[in-house]
Amino acid sequence: xxxxxxxxxxxxxxxxxxxxxxxxxxxxxxxxxxxxxxxxxxxxxxxxxxxxxxxxxxxxxxxxxxxxxxxxxxxxxxxxxxxxxxxxxxxxxxxxxxxxxxxxxxxxxxxxxxxxxxxxxxxxxxxxxxxxxxxxxxxxxxxxxxxxxxxxxxxxxxxxxxxxxxxxxxxxxxxxxxxxxxxxxx
Numbered sequence: 001x002x003x004x005x006x007x008x009x010x011x012x013x014x015x016x017x018x019x020x021x022x023x024x025x026x027x028x029x030x031x032x033x034x035x036x037x038x039x040x041x042x043x044x045x046x047x048x049x050x051x052x053x054x055x056x057x058x059x060x061x062x063x064x065x066x067x068x069x070x071x072x073x074x075x076x077x078x079x080x081x082x083x084x085x086x087x088x089x090x091x092x093x094x095x096x097x098x099x100x101x102x103x104x105x106x107x108x109x110x111x112x113x114x115x116x117x118x119x120x121x122x123x124x125x126x127x128x129x130x131x132x133x134x135x136x137x138x139x140x141x142x143x144x145x146x147x148x149x150x151x152x153x154x155x156x157x158x159x160x161x162x163x164x165x166x167x168x169x170x171x172x173x174x175x176x177x178x179x180x181x182x183x184x185x186x
Contacts (some may be wrong), residue, residue, distance in 0.1 A: 010152075011155075013078050015074065039055070043091065050099045056090075075116070081113075083113060086176075090172050092168075095159070095168070103157065106155070107151055112174075116145055116171070122141045124162035124164055125164035127159070127163075130159075
């Protein structure tokens, strides 16, 4: 995979063009198929929730495995660490029109090191990620990944609701391997 990195001084990185449009389209098709067969669950507890796939198909799982390895290397390089990283959580997510996420932090526990979000489409209006304490608003393009450390100071963020077309993402939270937190197979 060939991509360009845009780095903000505040510790937020964007991998421009991490995957091709065709890969994104395949993953969106997988999400839509899961929706069609009622294999998705509401994730955020709100009036208009987003939905995640309960279990991705084998092709989706293969993509996740490679993604986790690639992003782990990138994150350790960008943040100058050498921690072994594993998945804390993985969400293929459908954000319907009007679905937003209030300002929040991703650092629920001390083992979460990085938040990564792959954007699978960009044909929606609004839908940006806003780092509220840093006054940074980003609307990634299809195939881009946003990476940041929720342990860093001031990483509160919110998601603006898309108002035209749904938004599709793959969010992967990476953690350090510890004896206290179970890990998914990488």
